[in-house]
Amino acid sequence: MENGIAILNDLNWGYRAARVLHVANTLSLFTILSEKPMSAEQICRTIKSDPEMMKKLLIACTSMGLLEKEGNQYKNTELAQTYLVRGRKLYQGDIIAHAATVWDFWSRLADHVTLGGERVTINPDEHRNFIMGMHNIAVAGRAQLFIDSVDLTGRKKLFDVGGGPGTYSIVACRRYPELKAVVFDLPETIAITKKIISKEGMQDVITVREGDWETDDFGEDNDVVLLSDVMHGPGSKAQMKLKKAYDSLVCGGLVVIQEFLLNDRKTGPLIPALFNVMVGAYSQAELFGIVEETGFIKPKLVISSEELGSSWVTADKR
Secondary structure: OOHHHHHHHHHHHHHHHHHHHHHHHHOOHHHHOOOOOEEHHHHHHHHOOOHHHHHHHHHHHHHOOOEEEEOOEEEEOHHHHHHOOOOOOOOOHHHHHHHHHOHHHHHOHHHHHHHOOOOOOOOHHHHHHHHHHHHHHHHHHHHHHHHHHOOOOOOOEEEEEOOOOOHHHHHHHHHOOOOEEEEEEOHHHHHHHHHHHHHOOOOOOEEEEEOOOOOOOOOOOEEEEEEEOOOOOHHHOHHHHHHHHHHHEEEEEEEEEEEOOEOOOOOOOHHHHHHHHHOOOOEHHHHHHHHHHOOOEEEEEEEEEOOOOEEEEEEEOO
């Protein structure tokens, strides 16, 4: 097959594979199979599913490298056992569950493009999946990218805006023992944050503050403000958040930004381009321009990973 056809074929079939992953994850298939192999019939009895459709789902998961079949028994591959079993350190099921909740947006993409419409919103019942999904993707590589690339030596107080699960504050305070952090988010999120901070044994160095960036300030005497995935393109009120960050920082303070960044020609990379369709994304030049307009100096792209869809930017307060 010609290479061009192969590329198009992969793109055209990709959403089908994604939906199989969403459904298998929703059914807790990989967690059920984490202890011992099971036959299709045993799985059906456990999950209470249609036998013929479950067999088809198992075949698809096997073809995708998520399951292995030995005789009539199915078991997790190392990939599924590592990332898709609830409770495992690198569990990714919450972010996959969140992706499933925005499926309707993508199925109605033609309507959104031709007729406009409201942006996707998160149902309150799905809030935990979203917040824990942010934790999933952080522990799967983004947190390591951050802590290995952004130097916080000598910093004492980090204010984590919309910090969600608090994962970046946790890894920062572990790397820099002199650093303390405040995770700032909405009350329903902070309830989840507290549990994660406690589970990680970091409650002595990380505190929480309930609030809303629309109405509340970002405190004072911060020497680091972290804005991770809270400035998604023109609709995100990035200028307002940067101004509040600037006002809260001491002279010489540092703003640290993680975002889905498009290149300056806006031709990619793929993950930011897809994220831009649903939510929004700046190019690097656009983000740097807004950062400098707010008063920050020396904006710098510290690290970028196309594989993770993650770019880290820093800038200083005069």
